[in-house]
Amino acid sequence: MNREDFPILSNNLVYLDNGATTLKPKVVIDKITEYYSSYSANAHRGDYDISLKVDNEYEKTRDLVKKFINASSRKEIIFTSGTTESINMIAFGFFKDYLEENEEIIITKSEHASNVIPWFKIAKDNKLIIKYIDLDDNYEVTIDNLKKIITPKTRVISLAGITNVLGDLRPLKDIIKTAHENNILVVVDGAQYVPHTKVDVRALDIDFLAFSAHKMCGPTGVGILYGKENLLEKLAPHNYGGGMNESFDNLNEVYLKPLPTRLEAGTPNIAGVIGFGATIEYLNSIGLSNIRKYEHELGKYLFDNLSKIRHITIVNKKPSSIIAFNIDGIFSQDVAVYLNKYGICVRAGNHCAKILKDEVGVKNTVRVSLYFYNTKEEIDKIIDLLKDKNKILNEML
Template structure:
């Protein structure tokens, strides 16, 4: 599919694109933070509440069985979506952050010893760093950082330099949420496994844009959220190789994750993945996520990725003679555009730029983007981030560029008075 030829049909599937913001047609360029939802996802969530309604794995009646069938069907579809070997390797969570926290605590408690090291990078989202720092504090587990290259990328060479016998886990993003660079996952995994190191990959920014085959990548764990690929908020996935999920212990207990327990505390957990899914899960979220996967698959991730790069290259061509805009990741093969705006050589505070763009109906992200260590590499206190998706248009890029040309200290600060 050539998305350009179907952009009108695609945009018609997203009701929210009919709204305005600041009395302008909405130009939504904050897709890294969350994506918009198509009608099929909205309808699926509404259908659960209006027709199914019951809990999963709890009832002995027809309506509950229908929920079980739909819920486990969503697990099977998720397995196929990332090419996992078995549906039991799919654990539903609230999203990437919870998945990464579960892994940090479970892996630290089960496998790591005092003096062991977890490798990460300063480009990572806080959710790929803070859980390991917190989980490892009481056991004397350290977090060390793989050096980035001059552009802020993780490389195989720098990964090798960071290795030593105490490294037991490496946790990093397949695609950086700030600069949008794709990490050499497969190469890193191969080297890590040769050294007995487990690999945890944050797939939050890749799952909606790139084909993901966890078996081909050979990752041990892979985490992502539905809301970054047109699905509902509050639902995500922790993928893990079954042997490892079986070996690890959950961090939540009760609520149907146990098979039985006694008054003295003897506990038998249910099998994977159910031992990780304590309490009532966001059932409507799982069903909505499955609908989102079908929607994205219908368009085709290869088509999505190609179109995003077309939009980004169009922006870069339009902006190349605009001296007041600095782009930090022009060569990143993703739809992420990280930039700052200057006036007479002085940085305009990124939040002021974002607020000015808002007055034009344009939504972008500003600040540190939850990667609070990366500012040391970029040498700025924050950046603006525009991120495109398959429902954005070249006309929207034109509006974005025109607004950036108007940005100055005067125009950005006038909105507050």
């Protein structure tokens, strides 16, 4: 779908590493170039025309994001540098104060590092307990397994909406319902989730959501922290400085601005945020449900064809738009280097999910992650290159 929108695809690149980052459509590139070439002023200085234009464009993105995830208020949309910063702000700005000794944080073994290590850190500092939901035979989270580990001490569950190694969609509606019945807050790592399916924070009743622009055709260095307003009000800023204060005279007289600017100190990534606005308009024009449907078909096509190759072991138990596999007897990195010789980009490694090996039994895999601009022809190409093991062995060095 929509391949012609992406300048980088004009030279036959086969890009199958969309879990890492995504390609950028011309409308987004143009929007960023336009900012730098015709109104590159700072934000929040509205005394002259080009700065007013910056404010308007910058805040327009906030409205677009609000609508995109169906938040209740613009105050609930905070611009950050990406998912990692958003989750760190949630963990350190909110939960470090909220959680008391021996209280429990629930995650899983298939989380990305940025949804593991911040929790490890506050757990160590505050003497908290980390618990893992057992994954079922498909490496998925079930409500039953979640219920088994909830105790009166459980205060927060933090999960990816869609995981970054196997691409499974978590049953968030039921998870959040169960959590809230037990007075537990839910943080959703949306890095792989928001780009690929329609997200409605109010329908799901999500407490905190973090995601990145660059994984959904937007610029790098921009992310979103969504939080319910009453929770964000209690989130302590990690950056103090310009833009976030109302006034200051001395140590005891520093007054902070209201949400959302209180949490956005310093000059933000203006070009990125404005570019992200164009990204959302672009994705809306395609439609998230169309993207989901198309990727689902493509993922099934990839899974079915990889399954037919005898020397390939797929980690996933069922189709997904993210597939992790290995060629028997060949290290994943050698496979990635081999495919690179044919202009195909895939990822080899542990994909920042270093504790998933406990569950799936393999540490390193080749990962193919799809987006809507990928095609069956590209999948045919990779299948063709992978089905001849001798060819791989001959050409991988």
